[in-house]
Amino acid sequence: MGTTWRHIIQAGKRIDTMGVDFTGSFYKLIGEGAGTSFWHEDWTGHGSLKNQFGRLYALEVNKEATVMDQLQFVDGNRNFSWVWSRYPRGRSMGELNALISLLSSLQPSGKSLDEWLWKGSNDGRFTTKILATLVDQQKLTSHPSVTETIVNKAIPQKVNIFIWRSLLQRIPVRVELDKRGMDLDSVLCPLCNAETESVSHALLHCDEVYKVWKGIDSWWNMDIDTSSVNAALSTIPSSINYAMGKTIWQATMWVVTYSIWNARNKKVFSNASWNHANILNEVQLKSFQWISKRLKKSNLEWSQWLINPGYYVTHPNKQGIG
Structure with missing residues (x-):
């Protein structure tokens, strides 16, 4: 047996241990x-x-x-x-x-x-992208420390997966890549170039990123707890005390984090400009589109969403849930 096929078989066995039947998923x-x-x-x-x-x-x-x-x-x-x-x-x-x-x-x-x-795809063609999604989905439902907080039905699965990785400190920031032996020119944050890029720095505490969160504070007219990644992604304000309101709030905070990371990657890999106002606009649009589509009873209106999104998490009757 060739070395390449031996490595494929070994990798398949490791995937099997993650709860995804890889070696038994092919058929003739x-x-x-x-x-x-x-x-x-x-x-x-x-x-x-x-x-x-x-x-x-x-x-x-x-x-x-x-x-x-x-x-x-x-x-x-x-x-x-x-x-x-x-x-x-x-x-x-x-x-x-x-x-x-x-x-x-x-x-x-x-x-x-x-x-x-x-068997993993509808057309029978194997892709690493679909396999990665299957592995992530299995981990999402099997990790005991994040099971209760990881799934938000108001946003796409890709965002849920990213949030799960963020909570577990498993996104490829420069500090983590350096720990794994990757030869990097620098471990400093690509946005501020002043501090090492950890998960919390990249998503919350970089001066450039903090401007985005301050914009979200103003938009919602609420103080968001950005003391830690877990706090920003998991804390629900005490004024929001019903299920759909909590889902809308959490979904928005997760879209903020996802949008910050996407903008960071565009800066790193495409040399795109960083503009915190543009990121805020993207958050407002994406969160509105995703929540409206996935939570039919939310009854969001675009003009109200732009001016006062908190209205939809403090007025349960407006979501049609009584």
């Missing part, structure tokens, strides 16, 4: 059948035929037969091509009947090459 789509072992590969979706029908396998002369060798189509009719050391009888005949019944329910096209497909 049979075309001509010439590239698939009849007895050794799991091409039926029920395990290898060798393991299912051990007595027949013991009688099979051509143990390396392909699916094409065993399932032959003549004028659209299926013919089974067996080569036995002796003809099955007794329990072996029972296995043969069961095997024929299984094969009769399968419909190889016989018109194209065999190909591997992946």
